[in-house]
Amino acid sequence: MQECKEIFLRKKILLKIFYSLLSPCCLLFTLYCSLLLFFPSLSSGYDRIISLSPQITESIYLLGAEDKLIGVTTLCKRPEEATLKAKIGTPLRPDIEKIVSMKPDLILGTREGNPPIVMSKLKTFDLYTYYFSRPKNLDDLLTNFITIAQFVDKEEEGRRIVETVRYALHRMKRESPLRVLWQVGANPLIVASKMSFANDIIKLAGGINVIETDVPYPRVSIEEVVAKKPQVIVLMDMGYPVEQEMTKWKSCIDNIQFVIMDAYVVGSPTPLTFLEAVKRLVDKLNSTNMP
Amino acid sequence: MSSEANKAHKERLKKNSILVLTILLVLLIISILFSLSYGKSITHVMKSLFVDSGIDPVVRKVRLPRTLMAFFVGGSLGICGVVLQSILRNPLAEPYTLGLSGGATFGVALSATIGLERYLSLYANPLMGFMGAMASVMIIYLLTRKKFFHPNSMILFGIVVSLVFSSFVFFLFSILDPDKMQITLMWLMGDLSSLDIKLIPAYIPMFLIPAIIMLFFGRELDILSLGSEKAQYLGVNPPRMYRILFLLSSIVTGLCVSASGIIGFVGLIVPHILRNIIGAGHSSLLFASYLGGAFFLIASDVISRYILYPVELPVGVVTAMLGGFTLLIVIVRRT
Numbered sequence: 001m002q003e004c005k006e007i008f009l010r011k012k013i014l015l016k017i018f019y020s021l022l023s024p025c026c027l028l029f030t031l032y033c034s035l036l037l038f039f040p041s042l043s044s045g046y047d048r049i050i051s052l053s054p055q056i057t058e059s060i061y062l063l064g065a066e067d068k069l070i071g072v073t074t075l076c077k078r079p080e081e082a083t084l085k086a087k088i089g090t091p092l093r094p095d096i097e098k099i100v101s102m103k104p105d106l107i108l109g110t111r112e113g114n115p116p117i118v119m120s121k122l123k124t125f126d127l128y129t130y131y132f133s134r135p136k137n138l139d140d141l142l143t144n145f146i147t148i149a150q151f152v153d154k155e156e157e158g159r160r161i162v163e164t165v166r167y168a169l170h171r172m173k174r175e176s177p178l179r180v181l182w183q184v185g186a187n188p189l190i191v192a193s194k195m196s197f198a199n200d201i202i203k204l205a206g207g208i209n210v211i212e213t214d215v216p217y218p219r220v221s222i223e224e225v226v227a228k229k230p231q232v233i234v235l236m237d238m239g240y241p242v243e244q245e246m247t248k249w250k251s252c253i254d255n256i257q258f259v260i261m262d263a264y265v266v267g268s269p270t271p272l273t274f275l276e277a278v279k280r281l282v283d284k285l286n287s288t289n290m291p
Numbered sequence: 292m293s294s295e296a297n298k299a300h301k302e303r304l305k306k307n308s309i310l311v312l313t314i315l316l317v318l319l320i321i322s323i324l325f326s327l328s329y330g331k332s333i334t335h336v337m338k339s340l341f342v343d344s345g346i347d348p349v350v351r352k353v354r355l356p357r358t359l360m361a362f363f364v365g366g367s368l369g370i371c372g373v374v375l376q377s378i379l380r381n382p383l384a385e386p387y388t389l390g391l392s393g394g395a396t397f398g399v400a401l402s403a404t405i406g407l408e409r410y411l412s413l414y415a416n417p418l419m420g421f422m423g424a425m426a427s428v429m430i431i432y433l434l435t436r437k438k439f440f441h442p443n444s445m446i447l448f449g450i451v452v453s454l455v456f457s458s459f460v461f462f463l464f465s466i467l468d469p470d471k472m473q474i475t476l477m478w479l480m481g482d483l484s485s486l487d488i489k490l491i492p493a494y495i496p497m498f499l500i501p502a503i504i505m506l507f508f509g510r511e512l513d514i515l516s517l518g519s520e521k522a523q524y525l526g527v528n529p530p531r532m533y534r535i536l537f538l539l540s541s542i543v544t545g546l547c548v549s550a551s552g553i554i555g556f557v558g559l560i561v562p563h564i565l566r567n568i569i570g571a572g573h574s575s576l577l578f579a580s581y582l583g584g585a586f587f588l589i590a591s592d593v594i595s596r597y598i599l600y601p602v603e604l605p606v607g608v609v610t611a612m613l614g615g616f617t618l619l620i621v622i623v624r625r626t
Contacts (some may be wrong), residue, residue: 011321089603090603093477095600100349113472114584116413117413121353134470219465
């Protein structure tokens with residue numbers, strides 16, 4: 001009798017332990033399901049994605065998830081294969097009709113590059129849209145990249161690329177810091193300040209940005225630039241004649257050196273284009289012998 | 292003989308105007324159907340509009356709102372063009388001659404600079420565009436009041452106010468973030484899909500009421516076109532009439548700018564061509580210009596949507612190109 005009681009008690013204790021373990025598991029499972037329901041970004045499995053920004057398109061290709069991309073803008077030209085994807089218009093004027101007819105399950109855009117009315121109109125069709133903010137520095141760029149990787153179910157690959165870029169940046173050898181001017185526009189003369197995204201490239205390359213205003217891309221005069229005594233000028237392939245600019249600066253500043261960058265480095269950067277840009281600037285700064 | 296010739300001329304103009312109004316109405320209906328059903332069958336469009344909106348939400352949520360906006364904005368600009376060409380006694384006057392576009396541009400640029408969209412969301416541009424246009428109207432009103440709304444002083448002050456606002460706009464653009472500037476410029480180039488769908492039911496009566504009032508001023512405009520002195524003898528008070536018509540047309544133009552940005556040439560070319568065909572009688576000219584303006588803008592919108600598909604051109608660019616060439620042909624033929 002005593003033995004029976006003991007067995008019964010033991011069973012009871014085991015059951016209690018079992019239930020006490022089961023209930024938190026149930027609770028966690030319910031919580032996870034509701035999170036998936038209310039925050040679809042946590043769930044992967046998007047396989048009909050439309051990109052409204054060249055930067056997002058390039059990142060998706062970089063992650064090797066281009067098969068999930070069904071539509072891009074007419075400005076998405078990198079990599080070259082992206083031009084073969086169906087076009088949905090320009091980032092400023094995407095064709096809502098075409099987007100809706102393509103039945104995407106995710107639309108990715110940027111807050112600064114796509115007008116708010118586009119986002120609002122797409123929402124009326126119950127389409128899931130996600131808008132990134134333009135990166136202000138390397139950390140923003142890498143965070144956006146990881147989010148894109150999560151959307152295309154390539155988080156591991158994304159983190160690997162991010163780690164590789166961070167490691168490569170860490171390993172770069174910088175010599176004595178030089179004074180750098182990053183020219184964005186020629187007429188009017190627009191340059192990148194310490195508040196700009198380009199400043200991170202200068203900083204990580206071991207240079208010193210000579211423009212210190214609070215406006216990210218201020219207009220300045222030639223006189224002001226000459227007074228700042230830059231030693232290297234970064235020129236961008238952004239529609240202005242680079243050769244002409246080089247001649248102009250050479251006539252104003254002695255021993256000035258130049259680095260020519262592609263427009264996408266600042267316009268639509270990815271972790272790899274960022275790394276390339278820093279590497280190019282580091283090489284130039286290291287090879288420049290200044291008194 | 293001369294009176295018989297006059298009578299025959301009037302008869303011909305009357306017949307012309309009936310014919311032109313009928314043609315315009317038919318063209319308008321065709322353009323509306325084309326705008327709604329491009330690439331789809333008309334029965335499919337009708338079903339999704341009147342039977343089941345779920346069949347094709349694109350028709351109801353994208354095509355119908357922009358066709359409606361093109362109809363009301365085009366018609367309103369056409370009618371404002373007639374009124375302003377008449378009260379300013381200048382065939383090259385248009386709704387933006389009096390500096391409204393400058394004021395509206397300033398309003399929108401200011402909104403982008405101070406980041407008003409954070410507080411007013413999608414209503415920031417329409418609201419600031421309208422307020423900017425109204426600010427320039429008030430300035431011109433106060434400046435020309437003492438000159439009894441003399442046409443020449445109104446044009447002169449309009450140009451000056453427009454130039455002053457333009458200089459402010461250039462200042463704001465020079466300090467504005469390049470992304471915001473690009474979005475603002477695109478909005479200003481004319482876009483019939485930029486208005487939030489929820490706002491359209493509120494805009495329709497605001498467009499219609501002043502336009503309907505202006506349609507009944509045909510007789511007064513006929514008398515005013517004879518000159519202020521003769522108009523006074525015929526029982527019309529020119530300064531009062533100028534004031535009423537100027538304010539009505541300015542409000543309607545301000546609404547057009549706030550709904551769709553700056554769409555040029557509609558208010559210039561449509562009344563100009565129609566006056567040549569049906570004569571200067573304002574009663575029929577006002578109706579014809581409403582229908583003509585609506586047709587011209589709907590047709591331009593269809594062209595802007597599909598000429599470089601899937602890239603969509605700003606509708607203001609298409610109206611400027613079509614209108615510019617047409618005006619050039621009209622002037623060359625006349626000279």
